[in-house]
Amino acid sequence: MGKNELAQVLDVVYRAILRETVSFNYYYRASNDPSLPDGVRGLLGKLAEEERGHRKILLKEYTAIQKGWSGRGQHSSEEGSISYSIPEDPEFLSLPAPVQLDVEAVSLPSRLVGGDHILGRVAESGEGSGGGLFLILYDAMGHGIETTRFNSAAASILGEYLDATSSADAETEILSPSRAVTRLNADFSGQFQGSGVFLTLVAVYIDPVGGVLKYSIAGHEPPLIIRSDGTMESLYYTQLLIGIDQERRYMEYSVPFTQGDRLCVFSDGILEARNSAGEFYGRHRLNRVLAGCSERSAKEIVNRILADLREFCGDETLEDEVSVAVVGCCGT
CATH class of the missing domain: 3.60.40.10 (PPM-type phosphatase domain)
Incomplete structure (x- = not known):
């Protein structure tokens, strides 16, 4: 794939990600509208989750296209991976805060x-x-x-x-x-x-x-x-x-x-x-x-x-x- 074609492909996926983001915003916001019946809100919530899933798929594709056609190597999915359990006494971060x-x-x-x-x-x-x-x-x-x-x-x-x-x-x-x-x-x-x-x-x-x-x-x-x-x-x-x-x-x-x-x-x-x-x-x-x-x-x-x-x-x-x-x- 030439550089120009690669740029066009990435642009298509990029615009698809934008559309999924707009759709997610619409469905998610509407699913929290108390004026709508519970059944409608439930459907809108499911549609929001569908859009979230679609966006993740597109992001994976965007990443795969960039790496696969740019000559950059893939990161190992195993090396440096993490596995842990939630501690009963976690260490809290030290963050600044105004008195209010x-x-x-x-x-x-x-x-x-x-x-x-x-x-x-x-x-x-x-x-x-x-x-x-x-x-x-x-x-x-x-x-x-x-x-x-x-x-x-x-x-x-x-x-x-x-x-x-x-x-x-x-x-x-x-x-x-x-x-x-x-x-x-x-x-x-x-x-x-x-x-x-x-x-x-x-x-x-x-x-x-x-x-x-x-x-x-x-x-x-x-x-x-x-x-x-x-x-x-x-x-x-x-x-x-x-x-x-x-x-x-x-x-x-x-x-x-x-x-x-x-x-x-x-x-x-x-x-x-x-x-x-x-x-x-x-x-x-x-x-x-x-x-x-x-x-x-x-x-x-x-x-x-x-x-x-x-x-x-x-x-x-x-x-x-x-x-x-x-x-x-x-x-x-």
């Missing part, structure tokens, strides 16, 4: 090795007191130690970007999720374009004083918000994965986030964990765990998720990283 927010996170089996990464940064206000929280969770597609290199590259890009501040006003602007994600995508794509390496991520900026949460999602599982009254909402509008289109500009959306609300961000390693019967843990089970957590601390919620995941898996080990972060708003 309760923040806890875990990344398993290791915070240094693998494709998952959670990063937090507190924006200082003009008066020098804690301001908003920038939080990002990303997942380098793949499994095992081989993804560590991609994780490290993304962390380096984000670190350099986030350190480029000279004032409180400039820092708040730089911590815009859409700007951070657009910059990460441009630099990461420049390093890995054509190698079939992608990231999914969620980036949020929470302003507890203003009572708002801004976010950008790139191909990642939609996070969940547990409202103070116990109802749950998903963050919609997932966009294209990081690493496909270097010129893409990412959009930013916002929702209210006030006292008593809790945000839960997680990697797909949780949803795709299997038990001995080959069943997936899935989003519905996670929703059941989170129901009734409106009065629990961030650490309690993380522990409840991990305990239920451990119970579900039983003797089966996990073969993908598991990361989860919970942020609770304690007030202004």
Whole structure:
């Protein structure tokens, strides 16, 4: 296959991925519309899962085409693979947090090795007191130690970007999720374009004083918000994965986030964990765990998720990283 033909083939698959992403957004959002009958919402949920599956198939094809026709070698599927169980006493990450927010996170089996990464940064206000929280969770597609290199590259890009501040006003602007994600995508794509390496991520900026949460999602599982009254909402509008289109500009959306609300961000390693019967843990089970957590601390919620995941898996080990972060708003 010539270079021109290869480019055209990749463009077709790329556009198909875009269409699947748009379709997933539509079905998933509609499946959470309380005005629709349960049967209709159930059908829409199934259609959303179909679109999610189609997108994964297309991504695998995109990767296979790039690697198979670019002269790059395939990574071994066995070497450096992981296999572990959820510990009863996991080590929590040390993340910064303004006084108005309760923040806890875990990344398993290791915070240094693998494709998952959670990063937090507190924006200082003009008066020098804690301001908003920038939080990002990303997942380098793949499994095992081989993804560590991609994780490290993304962390380096984000670190350099986030350190480029000279004032409180400039820092708040730089911590815009859409700007951070657009910059990460441009630099990461420049390093890995054509190698079939992608990231999914969620980036949020929470302003507890203003009572708002801004976010950008790139191909990642939609996070969940547990409202103070116990109802749950998903963050919609997932966009294209990081690493496909270097010129893409990412959009930013916002929702209210006030006292008593809790945000839960997680990697797909949780949803795709299997038990001995080959069943997936899935989003519905996670929703059941989170129901009734409106009065629990961030650490309690993380522990409840991990305990239920451990119970579900039983003797089966996990073969993908598991990361989860919970942020609770304690007030202004």
